[in-house]
Amino acid sequence: MLDLDLQFFAAGGDGGEKTEEATPKKLEDARKEGQVAKSQDIGVAVLLTIFFAYMKIFGGMTSDRILGVFKYYYGHLDEYAFDFNVGRAMNALTFGGREMLIVTLPIMGMLLLGGFVANVYQVKWQPTMKPLQPKFSKLNPISGMKKLFSKDKLFELVKSVVKLIVLFYVVYTSLQDEWGLIVNIYRLDLIPAVSLVVDTVLNTGLKICVVFLIIAVVDYMYQKHKFRKDMRMSKQEVKDEYKNTEGNPQIKSRIRNKMMEVSRRRMMQSIPEADVVITNPTHLAVALKYDRDLAEAPIVLAKGADYLAEKIKNSAYDNNIEIVENKPLARMLYYNVELGDQIPPELYQMVAEILAYVYELQGKVS
Structure with a gap:
């Protein structure tokens, strides 16, 4: 008969089933490690959409600039052929470079901004270099084979197949709509023919971008769901994290008790300095001291309930300190005045009468 430890199986070996949502600390630690919910398709789809939309809107201006450059060079061929020098070469390069910058800078700026916004929207702004650091665990061939046949790889494969099917369908339907003009393109002049090709490419590209954006959004939602699921924690992991961040409750309780014990000992040591102890008479006791050189009003040296x-009363007996029974005053002092604090003005009269009585008993007043 085998002796099995059923608790081992109940715990799952690693703290139990991961049923708890990730804590903010775990999510923050994962972000520092570069682990976030992110879809690569979002960035690609956004960049393609920006490019095709820009070319659709500003394509005419861009083509005019490019044609202007060719016309400029073509119109000065005879000058360059018979009198080419350093000055002419610099003029040609300056003109061409300036025109190319005018054409490319807006689209490049929009692409950079679009890529930046797409990434920041997904992962927020917290740069980290940890994903770029080499990890030898990634070189493990066994884990690599497992990832190769994982559910995530299957999802990526299905997504790629869907992209190809959608791409083929969009291209096919777009060309079908323009097929009558395309087959007769040889009958058109150069400029109308080029315009037809460019318009067809741009319209097809925009349709593809819309579909890719939809696929990218679906992929992003899946990645967020997968990330939340991967970040889940077991109940034991949550407890361990709490202990590591907030401290072990048992240790904290022992520290708190130790501090209270030290404070209580210090309080008891100050009782011999008291002028009077006011009691409830059995449940509460408050020790007062009045020294006009130290404070304007009497202060509470010690207070306690029950044991x-x-x-406090036993210490007062041992040190010949007067004990006066006054239930209302004892309750007000115990519940409203902290250790080391002066009594409030509304209690001056009551405490003054008691101190006068005590001083008279001790012969401190004539």
């Missing part, structure tokens, strides 16, 4: 009150 601690009994200890």
Whole structure:
């Protein structure tokens, strides 16, 4: 008969089933490691959409600039052929470079901005270099084979197949709509023929971009769902994290008790300095001291309830300190005045009468 430890199986070996949502600390640690919910398709789809939309809107201006450059060079061929020098070469390069910058800078700026916004929208702004650091665990062939046949790879394969099917369908339907003009393109002049090809490419590209954006959004939603699922924690992991961040509750309780014990000992040591102890008479005890050189009003040196009150009274007996029973005053002092604080003005009269009585008993007043 085998002796099995059923608790081992109940715990799952690693703290149990991961049923708890990730804590903010775990999500923050994962972000620092570069682990975030991110879809690569979002960035690609956004960049393609920006490019085709820009060319659709500003394509005419762009083509005019490019044709202007060719016309400029073509119109000055005879000058360059018979009198080419450094000055003419610099003029030609300056003109061409300036025109190309005018053409390319807007689209490049929009592409950079679009890529930046697409990434920041997904992962927020927290740069980290940790994903670029080499990890030898990634070189493990066994884990590599497991990832090759994982559910994520199957999803990526299905997504790629869907992209190809959609791409083929969009291109086919777009060409079908323009097929009558395309087959007769040889009958058109150069400029109308080029315009037809460019318009067909741009319209097809925009349709593809819309579909790719939809696929990218679906992929992003899947990646977020997968990330939340991967980040889940077991109940034991949540407890361990709490202990590591907030401290072990048992240790914190022992520290708190130790601090209270030290504070109580210091309080008991100050009782011999008291002028009077006011009691409830059995449940509460408050020790007061008045020294006009130290404070304007009497201060509470010690206070306690039940067992601690009994200890305060015993210490008062041992040190010949007067004990006065006054239930209302004892309750007000115990519940409203902290250790080391002066009594409030509304209690001056009551405490003054008691101190006068005590001083008279001790012969401190004539």
